[in-house]
Amino acid sequence: MTILLYLVPAALGLGFAGLLAFLWSLKSGQYEDLDGAAVRILSDEDLKK
């Protein structure tokens, strides 16, 4: 059962990383304009420069 010593922290660590990523994306305003993100990806503006 010593394998649990590695696996449990690994599982919790991954989950925690996911939570942090979610909180970061929330804080940086990525859920404020969900329709816009779908449309902006079609724009070629960044290629012209």
Add this chain to the structure above:
Amino acid sequence: MAQAVDYSIFVATEADGRSQMSLAVDGIDCAACISDIEHGVMALPGVVRARLNYSTHRLTVEWDGAGEPAALVGRLETLGYRAHPFAGRAEEAEAKRAQWLLRCLGVAGFAMMNVMLLSVSVWAGNVTDITPETRDLFHWLSALIALPAAAYAGQPFFQSALRALRTRSLNMDVPISLGVILALGMSLVETILHREHAFFDSAVMLLFFLLAGRYLDHEARRRTRAVAGNLAALRGEMAQRLDASGSPVWVPVQALQTGDRILVAAGERIGADGVVEVGSSAVDEALITGETLPRAVVAGDTLYAGSLNGAGALTLRVTAGGEGTLIDDVQRLLDGALSQRAGYVRLADRVARLYAPVVHLTAFISAIGWLLLGASAHDAVMIAVAVLIITCPCALALAVPAVQVVATGRLFRAGLLVNAGDMLERMAGVDTVVFDKTGTLTLPEPELRLTADADPDLVALAARLALSSRHPLAAALARHAVGPALDGVEEMPGAGVRGTLEGQEVRLGSLAFCDAVLPPDMAPTATPIALRWGTRTLVIGLDQALRPDAVQVVADLKARGLDVRILSGDREGPVAAVARTLGIAHYGAGLRPADKIAALERLKAEGHMVLMVGDGLNDAPALAAARVSLSPASGVAVTQAQADAVFLGQRLAPVRAAIDGARTAARLMRQNLGLAVAYNFIAVPLAVSGHVTPLVAALAMSGSSILVTLNALRAGRPARGERTAAEAKAPSPALSTAEAHS
């Protein structure tokens, strides 16, 4: 009009000297618009950031130093978008709450997944070969995750439960909070005692499901409110304020203060209540009183915001509504009507009042029962807590909000913005529909009425001439113009416009001004406008036209067994004509706001549940007095604030959609509550008899939640004959009053 515009009340200045402003933008319909607008605005000097939110059609602009907000609006106009700044302070608080709910949801989701991972291992281990030490370790790890997570993510429920308890009432959040806290507390005790069962997973799963429902509900309401906010901003209610030197500056009406002097040009909508200081005119108060004939005003008369100025220019002194004015009356009636409605209790709250005591009593009785049957105190408490957990109103708390979210979304697509959360429940029981006439059954803008022998060339000429006039009736005619306005046309205040075409004088205006006679076959309700070109004359009638689908919708409402009536402030003649066309037997004409309320009270006393549909200021108290109310987006702001929902566009179909949607939603809500109750009938005996393990609790809870959510999704299926999204989004012409001063 090249005149200064002062938008400064919308500009927020940051600490670093940068200024920021938000604008509602109209006319965004494609991906290219985003870069169009953002690059176009960034090209202005001083602008450091421009970001368009495509979901809400709002643009946020930041600029350095002394930027010019008016230049921004002008720039957007040259790009082809109508824009108006708005102050979104109320919405900021809502956005913060949405973020908070989402953070709670994220934390609960994280905890749920990780605790479930550990719980599944324990459940599998319990039937195979898990050692007690490993199980204890897993329980402690679960506690370590679940306790802080629940303390954070449970806040929305704990706070609301505390508020309810402080006012000595019960809402759904009381049993939810109690269930979560007891489940966690008991699991912690079990863990310390090295027992087999812990309910950490059930507690956080419950929070996750409920938070998801809360968040969706909040977002649905925020979305409709954002659209309503844009509509209000894009009306661009502006007024010309006279500064100290007496020169006019355009300011938003929100910036006006008591004592300011404003200039109201001919054909302009009046931005604030006030007393006439200089000038005389006739004002159209259709929005205020429902009366379609203009009222003559001279110096000393009181005018109300929302009325339309006729041919003369006026100078007003802004008043905040003195004693005995119409606005005052309306406000007093509103206060009275609102306190009447407070008696209504939401379905979910009624269920909660019944549910919470029953649940707590059942748990208590099962503990006592097991003690009497000789069980140990520990086992008895265990079973009581299991009863509380299994009955925790996961399905019940989702049953109503889930239907509400889905049904509100469907109504949104049908062109209906829902203001009040319990509107659907109240709407479903309606058996009488009362319409206002002017602007509700009829279109907010008048339509042309031509005689049979009217010369199309002369009509086209009249429309082109009308482009040069600022008279409100001319504006309706000018919408039919093809080609540019004539050169050298001058406006004669109070009479009409005149110019020269092909060497002959042309005149457009009153019958006397053009020396024309009223043709006998002209509709009696129409207001005539005459045209004279040399020796040829033409008389065009402008009439309040019915909304295009009014006849159909009224017939449909009657087919659904509803009693349809009209209560109008307009004169007997036009009201009777409309009632005849629509086949409505009961109507009232010439009613003041208090009369409308009295009529509604009589209906109420007869046991009717009334839906009131109205747009004018005179309707606002009636809207508040009715069981449920709707208002078209072209109505005045006070009225829309009172309405439970606002509908967009030229058509009346959203009224029908609202009733159909509400009836479907109410049926599904009752079904869902039935499902939740049925679930309890199975689960509670299991819990009382001591057969609920954490695995059973987890399965039962998620199963019942998913079942009611799936059932709620059925509320989203569109009914037959519902309007498409494209139609619903087309803005009503009445929204473009801002063009009058651009």
